Amino acid sequence: xxxxxxxxxxQRTLSGGANRFLQVAAPSILxxxxxxxxxxxxxxxxxxxxxxxxxxxxxxxxxxxxxGASVVGMPPLWVYEAAxxxxxxxxxVTRATRITKLAPGTLVRVEVIGKLRRAYSKSTKIGDLLx
Amino acid sequence: xxxxxxxxxxxxxxALCELAPGVRFGQLIANLGFLAExxxxxxxxxxxxxxxxxxxxxxxxxxxxxxxxDA
Numbered sequence: 001x002x003x004x005x006x007x008x009x010x011q012r013t014l015s016g017g018a019n020r021f022l023q024v025a026a027p028s029i030l031x032x033x034x035x036x037x038x039x040x041x042x043x044x045x046x047x048x049x050x051x052x053x054x055x056x057x058x059x060x061x062x063x064x065x066x067x068g069a070s071v072v073g074m075p076p077l078w079v080y081e082a083a084x085x086x087x088x089x090x091x092x093v094t095r096a097t098r099i100t101k102l103a104p105g106t107l108v109r110v111e112v113i114g115k116l117r118r119a120y121s122k123s124t125k126i127g128d129l130l131x
Numbered sequence: 132x133x134x135x136x137x138x139x140x141x142x143x144x145x146a147l148c149e150l151a152p153g154v155r156f157g158q159l160i161a162n163l164g165f166l167a168e169x170x171x172x173x174x175x176x177x178x179x180x181x182x183x184x185x186x187x188x189x190x191x192x193x194x195x196x197x198x199x200x201d202a
Contacts, residue, residue, distance in 0.1 A: 035197060049168070050161035075153075080166075090162055091154055114193035116169045 036112040037076060038087075042096035043104065043127035045079065046088045046120050054129030055097040063094055069102035076109040084119035087112070089126070096126045136180045143187040150194035166190055 047054060067074070077092030087110060089096060099106050133141070144159075151159060164175040167186045171178055178186070 048162065048165045050165060088165075091151075091158070111197070113197060114190070116166075118169050 038110050039107040040110055042108050043100045045096050045126045046086055046123040048088055051093050055094040059094050063098050076111040078113050079110045080114050080116050081112045082116045082120040084121045086121045088120050100126050101130050140184050147191050
């Protein structure tokens with residue numbers, strides 16, 4: 001855990017050394033991990049709270065018109081893995097919704113880009129938000 | 132005059148954008164709000180600058196660990 005100090009007024013700040021480490025050294029010395037790709041049913045992916053209403057309808061219609069039910073050439077979705085193992089979409093809510101709607105049961109490729117501290121199994125699934 | 136900590140935040144945001152070129156800036160901010168609540172139990176409204184910097188740097192570290200051009 002990084003050291004913090006209490007500033008007048010109650011604001012907590014990082015100590016100088018920890019701050020510099022985070023900004024300059026850490027990103028460059030962190031080992032490059034092998035990518036964590038998985039094939040999953042997009043129906044079960046959770047939406048982040050900021051997209052709790054699901055995909056933007058206009059954007060979804062544009063993607064449906066352009067790509068239909070195809071997953072060919074579709075970039076992997078970016079997801080975070082929650083403490084309880086469920087995957088929360090970071091980027092790709094529209095793609096996940098399109099495949100769930102037009103090709104239910106089709107697996108899509110996701111890349112797990114990090115871990116979450118909390119459990120999210122009670123959060124809304126992509127499949128719960130189909131238009 | 133921008134406070135030094137906020138200058139650090141802006142620099143870190145710029146570095147984050149370079150690691151996620153396909154992510155819209157608003158989407159990036161929304162996701163940072165999500166990660167802030169997960170990591171620090173605070174909304175973007177409430178989070179202290181130092182904590183926000185930690186969230187951004189943690190996210191930056193996550194994306195830095197990816198192999199380039201994976202997606």
